[in-house]
Amino acid sequence: MDILPLDPTNWSHVAGAAALLVEAFPHSWPTPGDGLEEIECCLEPSRIALVAWEEGRVVGFVGAIPQYGVTGWELHPLVVAEGVRGRGVGTRLVRELERRVAEAGGLTLYAGSDDEFGRTSLSGCDLFDRTWERIRDIQNPGGHPYEFYLKLGYAIVGVIPDANGWGKPDIWLARRIAGSPPEGAPA
Numbered sequence: 136m137d138i139l140p141l142d143p144t145n146w147s148h149v150a151g152a153a154a155l156l157v158e159a160f161p162h163s164w165p166t167p168g169d170g171l172e173e174i175e176c177c178l179e180p181s182r183i184a185l186v187a188w189e190e191g192r193v194v195g196f197v198g199a200i201p202q203y204g205v206t207g208w209e210l211h212p213l214v215v216a217e218g219v220r221g222r223g224v225g226t227r228l229v230r231e232l233e234r235r236v237a238e239a240g241g242l243t244l245y246a247g248s249d250d251e252f253g254r255t256s257l258s259g260c261d262l263f264d265r266t267w268e269r270i271r272d273i274q275n276p277g278g279h280p281y282e283f284y285l286k287l288g289y290a291i292v293g294v295i296p297d298a299n300g301w302g303k304p305d306i307w308l309a310r311r312i313a314g315s316p317p318e319g320a321p322a
């Protein structure tokens with residue numbers, strides 16, 4: 136398996152990545168056309184987009200968007216084909232993305248991971264009430280991907296209560312991808 140930049144001239148890359156998005160997030164991108172439109176956005180020159188390529192097909196896709204000049208980047212989107220999950224493909228995609236974002240000047244990479252379907256203990260409650268206590272005590276009965284990010288060294292740095300409707304928060308995770316702060320930096 137190789138991790139490669141998404142090649143806009145390679146239809147297998149473009150269509151393969153779009154199909155993964157539609158398959159994994161039908162509520163966000165219900166049609167193949169929606170998937171292709173999202174890939175077009177991911178291919179904007181300022182962004183980074185990578186595919187996991189195995190035996191002539193895309194089995195994973197990750198993107199990043201510079202949101203604070205070049206220092207703070209949002210990881211979006213991330214998907215691994217259902218049949219190959221749990222084999223380390225997601226980890227390899229994120230690690231290569233981190234390397235490239237750091238090379239482009241990134242200090243922090245962060246991701247918003249929605250809980251729209253009641254998968255964690257942060258759903259179905261008022262997250263404006265005891266916010267940090269609830270984050271500290273988070274449970275994951277539904278196999279929500281925040282745990283994937285924790286395993287890769289990301290920390291939960293906040294939530295957006297009701298981002299997707301009442302009791303359906305977005306969970307924000309971030310990781311320092313540059314080395315240590317320079318001497319004297321306000322860290």
Ligand SMILES: CC(C)(COP(=O)(O)OP(=O)(O)OC[C@H]1O[C@@H](n2cnc3c(N)ncnc32)[C@H](O)[C@@H]1OP(=O)(O)O)[C@@H](O)C(=O)NCCC(=O)NCCS
Binds near residue numbers: 216221227247
């Ligand atoms: C989340 C996702 C990208 C992970 O990819 P993957 O290739 O299966 O991940 P890896 O095999 O590299 O897993 C790394 C570790 O994270 C754990 N992990 C992965 N997904 C997890 C989940 N949903 N819940 C709990 N743990 C998870 C793995 O068990 C593994 O743990 P280990 O190191 O103890 O063995 C993949 O499951 C996916 O595409 N899911 C659907 C789309 C999605 O939710 N994207 C993220 C949106 S923010």
